[in-house]
Amino acid sequence: xxxxxxxxxxxxxxxxxxxxxxxxxxxxxxxxxxxxxxxxxxxxxxxxxxxxxxxxxxxxxxxxxxxxxxxxxxxxxxxxxxxxxxxxxxxxxxxxxxxxxxxxxxxxxxxxxxxxxxxxxxxxxxxxxxxxxxxxxxxxxxxxxxxxxxxxxxxxxxxxxxxxxxxxxxxxxxxxxxxxxxxxxxxxxxxxxxxxxxxxxxxxxxxxxxxxxxxxxxxxxxxxxxxxxxxxxxxxxxxxxxxxxxxxxx
Amino acid sequence: xxxxxxxxxxxxxxxxxxxxxxxxxxxxxxxxxxxxxxxxxxxxxxxxxxxxxxxxxxxxxxxxxxxxxxxxxxxxxxxxxxxxxxxxxxxxxxxxxxxxxxxxxxxxxxxxxxxxxxxxxxxxxxxxxxxxxxxxxxxxxxxxxxxxxxxxxxxxxxxxxxxxxxxxxxxxxxxxxxxxxxxxxxxxxxxxxxxxxxxxxxxxxxxxxxxxxxxxxxxxxxxxxxxxxxxxxxxxxxxxxxxxxxxxxxxxxxxxxxxxxxxxxxxxxxxxxxxxxxxxxxxxxxxxxxxxxxxxxxxxxxxxxxxxxxxxxxxxxxxxxxxxxxxxxxxxxxxxxxxxxxxxxxxxxxxxxxxxxxxxxxxxxxxxxxxxxxxxxxxxxxxxxxxxxxxxxxxxxxxxxxxxxxxxxxx
Numbered sequence: 103x104x105x106x107x108x109x110x111x112x113x114x115x116x117x118x119x120x121x122x123x124x125x126x127x128x129x130x131x132x133x134x135x136x137x138x139x140x141x142x143x144x145x146x147x148x149x150x151x152x153x154x155x156x157x158x159x160x161x162x163x164x165x166x167x168x169x170x171x172x173x174x175x176x177x178x179x180x181x182x183x184x185x186x187x188x189x190x191x192x193x194x195x196x197x198x199x200x201x202x203x204x205x206x207x208x209x210x211x212x213x214x215x216x217x218x219x220x221x222x223x224x225x226x227x228x229x230x231x232x233x234x235x236x237x238x239x240x241x242x243x244x245x246x247x248x249x250x251x252x253x254x255x256x257x258x259x260x261x262x263x264x265x266x267x268x269x270x271x272x273x274x275x276x277x278x279x280x281x282x283x284x285x286x287x288x289x290x291x292x293x294x295x296x297x298x299x300x301x302x303x304x305x306x307x308x309x310x311x312x313x314x315x316x317x318x319x320x321x322x323x324x325x326x327x328x329x330x331x332x333x334x335x336x337x338x339x340x341x342x343x344x345x346x347x348x349x350x351x352x
Numbered sequence: 353x354x355x356x357x358x359x360x361x362x363x364x365x366x367x368x369x370x371x372x373x374x375x376x377x378x379x380x381x382x383x384x385x386x387x388x389x390x391x392x393x394x395x396x397x398x399x400x401x402x403x404x405x406x407x408x409x410x411x412x413x414x415x416x417x418x419x420x421x422x423x424x425x426x427x428x429x430x431x432x433x434x435x436x437x438x439x440x441x442x443x444x445x446x447x448x449x450x451x452x453x454x455x456x457x458x459x460x461x462x463x464x465x466x467x468x469x470x471x472x473x474x475x476x477x478x479x480x481x482x483x484x485x486x487x488x489x490x491x492x493x494x495x496x497x498x499x500x501x502x503x504x505x506x507x508x509x510x511x512x513x514x515x516x517x518x519x520x521x522x523x524x525x526x527x528x529x530x531x532x533x534x535x536x537x538x539x540x541x542x543x544x545x546x547x548x549x550x551x552x553x554x555x556x557x558x559x560x561x562x563x564x565x566x567x568x569x570x571x572x573x574x575x576x577x578x579x580x581x582x583x584x585x586x587x588x589x590x591x592x593x594x595x596x597x598x599x600x601x602x603x604x605x606x607x608x609x610x611x612x613x614x615x616x617x618x619x620x621x622x623x624x625x626x627x628x629x630x631x632x633x634x635x636x637x638x639x640x641x642x643x644x645x646x647x648x649x650x651x652x653x654x655x656x657x658x659x660x661x662x663x664x665x666x667x668x669x670x671x672x673x674x675x676x677x678x679x680x681x682x683x684x685x686x687x688x689x690x691x692x693x694x695x696x697x698x699x700x701x702x703x704x705x706x707x708x709x710x711x712x713x714x715x716x717x718x719x720x721x722x723x724x725x726x727x728x729x730x731x732x733x734x735x736x737x738x739x740x741x742x743x744x745x746x747x748x749x750x751x752x753x754x755x756x757x758x759x760x761x762x763x
Contacts, residue, residue, distance in 0.1 A: 140418075167567050173501035174493035193489050194482020197500050199421035201567045205712075208418050209482070212411035216482040299569050307499050310563040310582050314502065314556060321552050325449050329544060332451030 106183025106281060107228055108250040109237060110257050111157050113286035113293065114266070115244035118155035120148050125239035129224070142208045145221040146236055151293045154286070157245065159236070160185060160206045160221040161273060162281035167303035171201035176218075183250065183281045184223035192217060203277050203298040223281070250281060257285050278302025391731055398728025401721035405479050413721045419712035420705075424722040427704035429476030429729070431561055432697050433469055434507070435585070438593030440466025440514060441554035443620075448547040457616050457748030460521060461604075462597045464746055467514040468733045469596075474511065475729050499563045506557030513550040517543075521744045559586040565703055573707040574644040575658045581703075584635060588665065591627040592696035594620055595689035601748075602686040604741055612748045618679040624692065625673035632666035657698065657706045665695025 120136055123146060127134050132143035139158075140147055146159040162185045169177040169185060176191035177198055194216060199207045210216035224234035228247075232238070237247045246256070254274065261267035272284040276298040286293060299306075382388060404413035416423050443462035446452040478484040490504045516539070523535045562585030565572055578584065598617050604610045639645065647655060669692045678684040705716060741747055 170495075170497045171500065171567060173495055173498040173504055174489045175495035175498075176493075191489060191493050192483060193486040194484075195480075195500060196421040196482065197498075197564070199418060200564075203570055205419060209410075209421060211414075211416065211418075212409055214407075214409050216410065297570065303567055303569070304497060306566045306569055306579075307563055308497070309579075310560070310566055311497070311499060311502060313582075317556060318552055321555060322548065325445070325548050325551055329449045329548070332449065335451060 105249045105251050106181060107223065107247060108162075108183060108253040108281040108283065109159075109223065109234065109245055109247050110253040110283045110285070111245050112260065113154055113156060113244075113284060113288070115242045116148070116155040116157065117242055117244075118148055118150065119241060121239040121241060122146055122157060122236035122245060123148060125235040126221075129235045140206065140208055142210050142219040145219065149294065152288070154288055154293060156284075156293045156295075157236075158206075159282060160223070161204050161277070162221075162223055163277045163303070164279040164281065165277075165302035165304055167201040167203055167277065168198035168207060170304035170307065171197045173197065180225060182225065182228060184225040184228070185220075185281075186222045186225050187218055187220060189217045194218075201303065203303055204296060253283055257283050261285055275300050278305070391735070394724075394727050394731045397720075397724040398731075401724035401728070402479075404721050405725065410482070413719065415716060415719045415722070417714055417716070419714045420708070420716040422704060423716055424705075424718040424726060425476055425480040427701045428697065428726050429480060430473055431700040431704055433473040433476060434561060435558065435589040435696060435700060436592055436596045436693065437466040437469025437473070438554065438558055438589040439597035440464075440469075440517070440593070441510075441551050442590045442593055443597065444517065444547045445551040448544055449551065454616075454619055457613070458597060458601060458620060460518075460746045461601055461741070461748075462593075463514065463517050464521070464737065464740055465597055465600050466593070467511075467518045468736055468740075470507065470511045470514055471736075472729045472733045473507065475732075476726070479725050499560055499566070503557050503560045503564065506553045506560065510550060510553040510557065513546055513553065516546055517550065521740075521746060525744065555586060558589040559583065561585050562703075568708065571708055571711045572703070573647070573654050573710060574642070575639065575647050575654055576703045576707040578638050578642060580634070580638050584631065584638070587627065587631040587634060588696060588699060591624040591631070592692055594624055595692040595696075598689045599686055599693065600737065602682055602689075604747055605682070608738070608742065610741075610747055614682045615680075616748060617682055617685055621673060621679050621685055621689070624689075625670050628666050628673075628692065629670050632662065632670070635662075635666075654702075654706055654710065657702050661695055661698040661702055663695070664691050664698055669695070 123136055123144065124134060126132075126146050127144065130143075130145065137144040137147055138149070146157060149156045149158060162179075162183060164179070166177065166179050166185050169175075169179050171177075172192075173195065174191045174193060176188045177185060178188070179185050194209075196209055196218070198218060199205075199209060207218050207220045209218055224232070224236075227234060233247050237245045240246075246253070248256070254271065257271045257274075261269055261271065266287040268286050268289055270290065272286070272290050272295055273280040273282055278301055284290070284295070291297065401413060410416055414423060414425075439462040443455050443459050447456050447459050477487060481487060490501055491508075495501050520536055520539055523532055523539075526532050559582035562581035562583075565577070565581055566579070569577060598620055601612070601617060605612060605614070639648065648658070649655070669688055672678045672684070672688045672691075678688055709715060
């Protein structure tokens with residue numbers, strides 16, 4: 103997983119041709135009209151920010167919030183890199199939408215049997231040795247794919263070699279690190295990137311969950327103890343009551 | 353002597369009224385009254401909303417969107433439903449484990465309210481889930497890193513515990529003596545274990561409902577996001593659950609012409625104010641230590657909602673409940689408890705909706721069909737409660753209730 107497949111997106115190289123959008127839509131059989139925001143029929147989109155084009159897609163976190171949130175384990179971080187979704191397990195609770203720090207997953211609100219939709223980094227294609235459809239379609243090399251280590255090295259090489267780049271690789275530490283990286287010559291907050299927490303999101307709930315067994319053990323012991331005292335007092339009271347009665351009758 | 357005669361006359365009159373009511377209810381066409389009309393309208397709206405949800409889908413029945421994936425059904429149906437049903441475990445633990453015998457008369461009422469509350473939560477789940485026919489999936493598909501997984505298991509197990517805790521009220525009405533005695537003896541043997549398990553399960557999932565929002569760091573407003581959401585949810589659920597129990601008992605007295613020793617209500621209310629005050633202090637200390645102080649006095653919707661929550665849930669009830677006059681007057685007490693319940697609902701809706709509004713970028717107002725299903729489920733709970741207390745021995749027995757004798761003789 104540490105060295106699974108990753109995508110590096112260089113905002114400076116994107117010309118907004120939307121070939122990635124189209125390739126993704128073709129692959130999934132979605133209607134081909136371009137959309138402004140991620141949707142159930144647009145798992146990646148190009149957003150225009152000033153004169154820049156910013157691609158949106160699932161960040162494929164190293165330790166994903168969605169996968170930790172999913173109560174039936176439908177969302178999983180695979181060793182190969184992609185975060186995948188198994189619709190056959192999903193019960194439609196939508197906690198993944200609540201949990202995702204990047205607001206990526208989409209829900210089929212208008213369907214009677216609705217599922218979650220999000221990019222899976224073409225997990226199947228990659229297993230077959232192909233590139234993700236969006237990367238393959240990119241004519242300028244704004245999106246490239248490789249191992250996580252390779253992509254981080256390449257990103258670092260570019261931002262150190264050219265003073266125009268912002269000295270930050272978006273995704274290197276966001277939400278504890280992701281498998282999709284962005285580099286840019288415009289500050290990320292101006293391009294609509296969220297300032298996600300730096301720690302892996304599941305850490306936030308792990309502490310509370312870790313307290314569970316302690317609560318059960320300590321609470322169980324405490325309550326049993328209290329019950330024992332309660333019962334003992336009742337017994338003592340009963341015996342004393344009898345003794346008092348005895349004394350009175352004598 | 354005169355007082356006694358008065359009471360007898362009153363009781364006889366009550367019996368007569370009740371007899372009339374029974375005759376009425378056996379007629380095919382029920383008499384049209386204001387309350388029955390309201391109930392009918394609520395159910396008609398609920399039926400349409402149910403049709404909209406299952407035949408037309410979320411898009412037609414809710415205003416939920418991708419940035420606001422959880423709305424009224426989670427905020428009100430689940431968070432408030434579970435929280436307001438905390439009275440059962442609190443009273444059961446107080447009576448059986450801590451030996452507060454003085455609360456025993458209200459035990460059955462508290463357990464019944466909780467049981468019906470959890471049934472409403474599970475019913476609400478069927479609307480809330482996108483694929484409700486897969487509600488059993490968490491039983492076989494485990495993800496122990498998920499807070500929601502823990503919550504779902506606790507709710508399943510605790511609903512079972514509540515059903516078992518409540519079961520004697522039904523079983524004792526079964527005419528077969530052998531079965532009845534066998535069941536009740538067996539039940540008596542495991543009762544303490546049930547209560548203990550129920551207390552632990554409740555403590556776990558009441559607080560884990562707060563833990564659901566720990567993962568929304570960066571999205572949830574600083575006035576509500578806290579690493580101690582667990583403690584805050586737990587601490588507020590107990591007084592709110594007790595307030596609901598008091599309200600339910602008071603409504604029985606008012607609408608069913610039941611006589612009970614109202615001192616018990618003021619006894620229960622005694623613990624509410626300290627718990628609410630504790631919650632308030634905990635919350636303020638938490639906000640101050642997490643540098644949320646600047647947000648406390650800004651003119652914006654979140655801050656107004658926060659103060660509404662604080663006034664309804666802490667300030668007003670505490671000020672009222674420390675007065676003997678309020679605690680000992682059932683009507684004052686009822687309205688004070690209503691404040692607590694409203695404040696509690698404000699808190700849960702703030703965490704689940706208001707606090708997430710700014711970062712979601714959409715302004716969510718539930719569609720009327722969302723209100724309609726919630727209201728229909730609530731009405732069903734109230735009706736179930738009403739019939740349960742009429743036909744089963746739920747309510748406290750002091751002073752002796754002649755009406756019950758009449759009803760069981762006629763039934």
